[in-house]
Amino acid sequence: MDLSVIGILVSLLFIVALALRGWHIILIAPLAVIITALFSGMEVLPLLTGPYMKGFVNYAGKFYLIFLAASVFGRVMEDSGAARSIAWGILGLTGRGSQYNVLLAVSAITLALTYSGVSLFVVIFAVMPIARPLFRELNVPWHLFVAAFTFGVGSITMTMIPGTPSIINIMPTRYMASSPTSAPLLGLLAAAVLVCFNLWYMRFALARAVARGETFSALSPTGAQTEPGGPDAHETTPNIWLCLIPPATLIVLLNVVKLDILVAMVSATCVCIALFRNRYSNLLDTLNRGAVNTVNPIVNTCADVGYGMAIAATQGFKTVTEWLLAMPGHPIISLSIATNIMAGIAGSASGGLGIILETIAPKYLALGLDPNLVHRISVISAGAFDALPHNGVIITTLAVTGLTHSAAYKHVWWGHVVATVLALLIVIPFGVLLY
Numbered sequence: 001m002d003l004s005v006i007g008i009l010v011s012l013l014f015i016v017a018l019a020l021r022g023w024h025i026i027l028i029a030p031l032a033v034i035i036t037a038l039f040s041g042m043e044v045l046p047l048l049t050g051p052y053m054k055g056f057v058n059y060a061g062k063f064y065l066i067f068l069a070a071s072v073f074g075r076v077m078e079d080s081g082a083a084r085s086i087a088w089g090i091l092g093l094t095g096r097g098s099q100y101n102v103l104l105a106v107s108a109i110t111l112a113l114t115y116s117g118v119s120l121f122v123v124i125f126a127v128m129p130i131a132r133p134l135f136r137e138l139n140v141p142w143h144l145f146v147a148a149f150t151f152g153v154g155s156i157t158m159t160m161i162p163g164t165p166s167i168i169n170i171m172p173t174r175y176m177a178s179s180p181t182s183a184p185l186l187g188l189l190a191a192a193v194l195v196c197f198n199l200w201y202m203r204f205a206l207a208r209a210v211a212r213g214e215t216f217s218a219l220s221p222t223g224a225q226t227e228p229g230g231p232d233a234h235e236t237t238p239n240i241w242l243c244l245i246p247p248a249t250l251i252v253l254l255n256v257v258k259l260d261i262l263v264a265m266v267s268a269t270c271v272c273i274a275l276f277r278n279r280y281s282n283l284l285d286t287l288n289r290g291a292v293n294t295v296n297p298i299v300n301t302c303a304d305v306g307y308g309m310a311i312a313a314t315q316g317f318k319t320v321t322e323w324l325l326a327m328p329g330h331p332i333i334s335l336s337i338a339t340n341i342m343a344g345i346a347g348s349a350s351g352g353l354g355i356i357l358e359t360i361a362p363k364y365l366a367l368g369l370d371p372n373l374v375h376r377i378s379v380i381s382a383g384a385f386d387a388l389p390h391n392g393v394i395i396t397t398l399a400v401t402g403l404t405h406s407a408a409y410k411h412v413w414w415g416h417v418v419a420t421v422l423a424l425l426i427v428i429p430f431g432v433l434l435y
Contacts, residue, residue, distance in 0.1 A: 004316030007039020011311075012345050019347065019390030020405060029303040033310040040314040047310050055309025056302040059354050062174055066167055067298040068291060069265035074119040075290030076269055077246065080276035083126040085237035086112055086244065091130065099140045099210075103148040103202045106131050110152025116247030117165045117265065119297070120153050120393050124400050140206075141214040143403055147205050147411035151198040154393065154416055156191040158349065159383035160423075163255040168349050168379055170261045175357045176371040181255055183376035185434065186427050190380055193423040198415050205411065238276060246272035300392045304351030308342055312359045321360060330432045332373060335364050336381040336424055344385035348392065353382035373435040377428060384420035387412050 011032040018028050033052050037044045077083045087109040094105040106127060113123050131145055158166045162184035172178050237243075250268035253259045259267070273283065280286050311317050320341075324334040338360055343352025356378060364374060387394055389405055394412055398405065 002316055002319050004036075004040040004314045005319055006316075007036050008311055008314065008316045008320075008345070010039060011035040011307075015307075015345075015347065016388060016390045019395065025300050025347065025390070025392065026303050029307040032307055036311060036314060040316060042314065047313065051313040052306040052310040054306075055312075055355070055358070056306035058309075058358070059302050059305040059351075060298060063167065063171070063301075063350075063354075064294075064298055065262055066170065066265070067301075068294045069262055069269065070117060070119050070167065071294040071297070072287060072290035073117055073246075073250070073265050073269045073272070074123075075286055075293060076272045076276075076280075077113075077116070077118055077243075078126055079286040080243075080272060080279045081237040082243035082246065082272065082276060083113055083116075083118060084130070085240045086116070086247075087126065087130050088237060089240040089243075091134075099138050100203060100206055102131075102134045102138055102140055103144060103206065104199075105134070106145065106148035107152045107198070107202070110149055111157055114153055114166070115157040115161065115164055115251075117250045117268065119293075120158075123153055124149070124397055128400060136216050139216045141209040142216055142401070143408045143411070144202070144205060144209060145401060146397065146403060146408040147198075147202050147415050149397065150387075150412050150415050151194075151202070153397075154349075154383060154387060155194050155198070155420070159379045159420075160187045160191040160194065162187045163251060165250055165254050165261060165264070168353060168382055171350065171353055171357060172361075172371075172375040172379060175361060176365060176374060178371045178375035179258075180261075182372040183431065183435070186373075186376045186431050187380075189430060190420075190423040190427045193426055194419045197419040197422060201411075201415050201419070205414075238279065242275055245275060297392070301348055301351045301354070304346035304348045305354045308346050308351060308355035309358065311345065312355060317359075321363075324360075325363065330428075331364055331367050332369060332377050332431060333428060335360070335369075335374065336377050336428060339378050339381035340385045340421075343382045344388050347386065347388055347390040349382040349386035352386055353378060356382070370435040373431050377424075377431055380420065380424060380427065384417055384424065387416045 014035055015028050015032050033048055034044050037047045090108045090112055091105045094108055095101050110123055110127055135142055157164050158168050162181040169180050246268045249271045250264050253264035253267055324338050327334040339356045342355045343349055346352040
């Protein structure tokens with residue numbers, strides 16, 4: 001095997017190992033670039049100041065404002081009580097009469113909030129205060145929260161449902177003639193597969209935990225971060241129908257009026273503030289916190305993309321790319337594999353997809369592939385192996401819930417990674433037939 005390819009693999013193992021030990025990706029990424037340079041026989045400093053920083057800066061230039069708008073929108077929804085009101089409304093529909101219903105409720109709440117445009121890094125703080133009392137009340141093993149939450153936060157509303165305002169679904173529109181609603185039938189089919197799989201998996205995981213005699217306190221969420229809001233928190237939230245107006249505004253402006261995501265997001269934020277202006281104790285503080293919350297997600301992703309662009313500058317990457325392009329069968333298959341690989345290396349769906357869109361996607365479009373097919377398959381593929389143990393959202397979720405990788409990561413693996421790969425195995429053949 002090419003020494004440069006070995007270097008890529010070693011750098012990936014290095015990233016995963018250190019991420020599991022608590023090292024931050026901002027620090028790990030440049031160190032991994034150094035490893036890659038040494039194996040590839042390249043000078044370290046030019047690789048860091050060249051491809052690494054170019055990838056870092058280019059990604060920030062394209063997507064910083066979208067991250068900022070999404071983070072502020074999520075914060076004004078949360079601080080107004082609108083996100084909490086939507087969550088309690090869904091809980092009223094699903095009911096809390098059984099342990100399985102609680103899992104369904106958490107999934108539905110998370111799906112609703114993410115489809116409404118609330119940031120993945122914000123949703124955990126909106127859902128946790130609602131979920132923990134319910135899990136305690138019905139004695140549901142706490143680690144199962146990750147199964148329900150992962151289904152909602154990183155699956156169909158991130159990559160599959162046509163028109164979703166997620167950054168992942170918007171990114172390809174900056175590189176090709178596609179739209180957020182590209183290949184709607186493929187997206188809906190993938191979503192159906194993932195929903196069915198997760199409904200089965202949550203029931204299976206719950207039954208297994210009960211059979212083992214597990215309880216809510218069996219894996220005590222020590223160190224879990226909490227925010228105000230107990231079982232009766234919904235009594236102080238605004239009317240749910242009013243709360244649905246801001247996210248509905250976002251979805252309509254993006255997919256019906258066809259406005260740019262930035263304009264749609266800012267407009268929805270203004271609508272939310274206008275509706276709930278009297279519910280903010282300090283609106284400036286809300287806006288400031290939303291803006292500051294942009295820093296971690298955007299810098300983390302930029303570091304991931306920078307690392308990926310450094311990888312892309314090596315001979316090993318060229319070798320892998322040539323191998324992928326020469327694969328037998330329809331080229332969309334190798335594009336899906338490439339996107340999965342890069343998302344896994346970056347530990348980020350947006351980071352991996354950004355690398356693919358910058359480096360490989362143009363070659364596939366030049367082969368005559370329909371941009372709508374490229375859009376949907378690459379987006380779904382970015383949301384599979386992105387959720388390896390060093391993924392930022394996974395690390396944040398486990399830290400906030402007080403759980404460990406050994407206790408809860410298995411739910412991420414089955415409910416997100418395996419489920420999405422299964423969806424791809426079904427969707428890609430249909431995509432080849434339709435496009």
